[in-house]
Amino acid sequence: MSSCWSCAGPSLLVLLSRLCVVLVNFMCFENFEVKEKVIDTAGLLGSSSGLAVVDCSASSETVEILMQAIDLGCCVVLANKKPLTCKIDDYEKLISKFRHIRYESTVGAGLPVIASITRVLASGDPIFRIIGSLSGTLGYVMSELEDGKLFSQVVNAAKGLGYTEPDPRDDLGGMDVARKALILARLLGWRINLDELKVESLYPNELGPSSMSTEEFLTRGLQSLDSYMADKVRGASLKGNVLRYVCVIEGSRCHVGLQELPKDSPLGRLRGSDNVIEIYSRCYKNSPLVIQGAGAGNDTTAAGVLADIIDLQDLFL
């Protein structure tokens, strides 16, 4: 049953014992009639038996309908990062009823990252640092580079394994990780926008989509970065460190990019495509709270969405 939640298939209306669920897809936001139907349903069920509107699209056009749903007393569950990374004012309207919105699958898929951070904050334990490897693709790339392989070779292998987007620059640019970092920073109460994050891209502008095709990038473009990346990996290794592509939220800094980390830290030990996040707070000061596991894939994303929906039922007991 769970696999249907991650797809962008037809809209669904599901009846749970105490809560109705409507799964909206991209069509809902393009087709005026469908959109009206969703809003009608939201108005009808939102404040009575309860309705959860589930957005598993990858669209930035859904914020408006989601805000309307919240206003009508509905709950919202998101696998879609875009509504949470919109301008801060819209974000604050969207999360104005904080317990009515859940979005576990936006960071680390089904890994209990949002739920755990929410628990730590709820207990009054202040979080002063988060550092995480939140891209399975870039995690895989960085741990393969550690073994002395060439950047071009590793990225092409990752593409072959289906780990990357069709154009790997969509991963290498870091914007997907930046969106996750922004979601976490805002969860900590930071009033910032996406354009205020420092995001390091693993390819320069000259190798961007406006300058060359995917095919060209995968051959000629990537090869021109091999020696630069090998130098960086070697530099880290000489200090007993490894290179990781991470998000860091600390002090007044929200940064996404390459960082040298101790080999024997949870992030340094990371191999393959797992996600890992280290959370430092008053309770987890010297030794962080660490969550690790598969952070991508249809199954885990779907599981996260489903757990969010079940969790929301507490509001309607």
Place this chain on the structure above:
Amino acid sequence: MSSCWSCAGPSLLVLLSRLCVVLVNFMCFENFEVKEKVIDTAGLLGSSSGLAVVDCSASSETVEILMQAIDLGCCVVLANKKPLTCKIDDYEKLISKFRHIRYESTVGAGLPVIASITRVLASGDPIFRIIGSLSGTLGYVMSELEDGKLFSQVVNAAKGLGYTEPDPRDDLGGMDVARKALILARLLGWRINLDELKVESLYPNELGPSSMSTEEFLTRGLQSLDSYMADKVRGASLKGNVLRYVCVIEGSRCHVGLQELPKDSPLGRLRGSDNVIEIYSRCYKNSPLVIQGAGAGNDTTAAGVLADIIDLQDLFL
């Protein structure tokens, strides 16, 4: 504020915005008048504005009052493992309204172990294996042994650091870990009792409290175990493994004791007194969902209790 939750101080009645909280201590179960007052309060507030009864004692005598509170519509929050490890019939009565009871701090203190397992199960993702190092004390002992130190030396050092109970046999016997294992097994739906678990003690009966004093055990008793433990550690090391004191819940087996584990697994890499748990399910099949961090201490235990209370407020929104 949070530190008060972990102590066994006077009873407290706390008013949150939407939920009252009564913190009961051991006195409530010994003093008939106090007990009646708690039940009166439960009857008055349980099904109206909501009341959470919080048990931070270490008593096995609290089950009855907790079951009464649940029957009266109250919620229950536990840091006390005993009510959850009573006979299965009482346990099932206690958790009959599953969303009205929270007990994060019973396993791994504030670490989001119960919350994460509950989420995985709620998503319909079947868990087929749990393995964890759930005693900070035994985690510390096992990782120190790895460095070639003697068992007697390590246990005495752990006692000196305040890591053990006043009589370290209370840790070395494994019953505290067994209670945590039982709580997890029951969370997975296993209908078992504490006496059905296989529990390996790190000291033989001849060195038990009925045979010798704590003082004698710490000197003479422990020393007699040094060569046995050193042999076991060496045996594991020769196979590239390390020795860990773990709970394993898998198939039809719920076992607590020593196990050889690969050096490069999350459990094998564990150093110091952190807890770590690996959860294997359909979604986390080859690479487990791992949660790691401080699993003991007043602050983290209190934080777990407080997060549970805040979480329960969803039932009264």
